[in-house]
Amino acid sequence: MSSNPLFHPFTLGSLDLPTRVVMAPMTRTFCPGGVPHDGVVEYYRRRAAAGVGLIITEGTTVGHKAANGYPNVPRFHGEDALAGWKRVVEAVHAEGGRIVPQLWHVGSVRRLGTEPDASVPGYGPSGKEKDGQVLVHGMSREDIREVIAAFAQAARDAQAIGMDGVEIHAAHGYLIDQFFWDASNRRDDEYGGDLAGRSRFAIELIQAVRAAVGPDFPIILRFSQWKQQDYSARLVQTPEALAAFLKPLSEAGVDIFHCSTRRFWEPEFEGSELNLAGWTRQLTGKPTITVGSVGLDGEFLQFMVATDKVAKPASLEGLLRRLQDQEFDLVAVGRALLVDAEWARKVRDGREDAVLPFSREALTTLA
Secondary structure, eight states: OOSSGGGSOEEETTEEESSSEEEOOOOOOOOGGGOOOHHHHHHHHHHHHTTOSEEEEEEEEOSSTTOOOSTTOOBSOSHHHHHHHHHHHHHHHHTTOEEEEEEEOOGGGOOTTOSSOTTOOEEESSOEEETTEEEEEEOOHHHHHHHHHHHHHHHHHHHHTTOSOEEEEOOBTSHHHHHHOTTTOOOOSTTSSSHHHHTHHHHHHHHHHHHHHOTTSOEEEEEESSBTTBTTOOSOSSHHHHHHHHHHHHHHTOOEEEEEOSOTTSOSSTTOOOOHHHHHHHHHOSOEEEESSTTBSSOTHHHHHOTTOOBOBOOOHHHHHHHHTTSOSEEEEOHHHHHOTTHHHHHHTTOGGGSOOBOGGGGGOOO
């Protein structure tokens, strides 16, 4: 066994990982018609072959008419798309890796004109109109039931094609997360009000997914404090409030919490060095995945606003110490793995200086 804790195995029920390296979900928009092709199969296979223990796929849209918000995003519904994902599963498994799809609904950020039906507006907890045109359709209870059913069906399909679990995307200002926030959720029914009420949609969705796949199929929930629209946002301000938020989600059926932050090394609350994953593990007793600028010397936002920025390999010493101390259980790597399929192998072999640097150019290819 390697002395590097990233390469120690991890087991939780039916999920048996050869390493603790997780490939973070990263939207790539390389799937015309929403169907994974040979390039997608090879993209994921190469990373499993190099030592990634768990691959979380790019966001895949569930089977609801307003789930998609971007061109060429893969679907997780329909025979053609599921057949494509089955090929990905088989390729990853052949290399000894494990894989789960990230199940996604973009919610109100969907714009008119988006495929597959350009006439469908975004769906959200509360509606929005401008000049008499519906920009966001405020979801009825029936709409809520339909979306929950779509997530449950996607999870059932994931299990049927051999996926090793599912991740539910409840972060970054997309649909599930939109329900959590009072600014985007102005409902006055049981799905609105205080944070407990605003969490009801997520709780019912997790419960439906759990019922669809049974007790032993792993469910990962990705959540975040920050949003794409506001990087300084905080859903909760104290450990006590975080505990109250997470407890019903955990009880609904979450096995692992994927705690999205921009910089893994930043403490979540004053008075403790624990990051969001550390606090979540301590408060729920559930395994957690940490993420945020792992392995590179710059966080991602600067590369979205400046084309000449390059992120170089960074020391993993602090990360490994925290992993060894069991602050969190698994480590999700994003841009470093996007640009360098061999990242895990290079780190395992002590060749961090050979890791490829990251720039925006890496986003233009599927390598």
